[in-house]
Amino acid sequence: MMKMAVICANGKEGRLIVKEAIARGADVTAVVRGENQSTATKVLKKDLFDLTTADLDGFDVVIDAFGAWTPETLPQHSTSLKHLCDLVSGKETRLLVVGGAGSLYVNPEHTIQVMDGADFPEIFKPLASHMGKALDELRARTDVKWTYLSPAGDFQADGERTGKYILGGEELTLNAKGESVISYADYAVAMVDEALNGNHIQQRISVVAE
DSSP states (O other): OOEEEEETTTSHHHHHHHHHHHHTTOEEEEEESSSOOSSOSEEEEOOGGGOOHHHHTTOSEEEEOOOOOSTTTTTHHHHHHHHHHHHHTTSSOEEEEEOOSTTOBSSTTSOOBGGGSTTSOGGGHHHHHHHHHHHHHHHTOTTSEEEEEEOOSEEETTOOOOSOOEEEOSBOOOOTTSOOEEEHHHHHHHHHHHHHHOOOTTEEEEEEOO
16 A cells, blocks of 8 residues: 655645545545644644654655745745755655646747746746746756646636546646646546656656546
8 A cells, every 4th residue: 555645735735635545545644734634544743844854754655735825935835845855865755746837838949938928927927936946946856756747727726526637748738628727636636646656757747637
């Protein structure tokens, strides 16, 4: 049975990943700061930044569902990811990261990102920029078995779970309807698939609804 830790398991996406992973037979530990709101029965109550190497020992996969939204906390996308990378450095434990869509490329040369577009909302640019920076730093970590999963552009918190999705790579992928959309629930399906299969070590992948 796969042993999995979900960090920030109380978040909307974190809770769905926990639920999906348990349904698929994984042994899941929720890592939370406050009272556990996920369906996990195993709980580690600790702040992400206080986690130690020993805390993550024995897990096959660690899923990082950390999110920060305020101007003061946005740099924590980088500092939290560096901390987690340091904890699993040189180990067999895989680190899967709930990523953003703003850093996906929109051209084959990979020089233009979604967040560079004229129609990209100004309000989301600081978040996309900080998440993109964290991804760039993650790419430099050859000592960690990481995978970064970007959602589609329209990431719908309350969308339905269809259990189906299209797996993409570094570029923004559209479905047959020309849409870039995915529900949190289907994103969780894709994340747990990756956790169980481990097919994209040291790669950024992306996902869009069928």
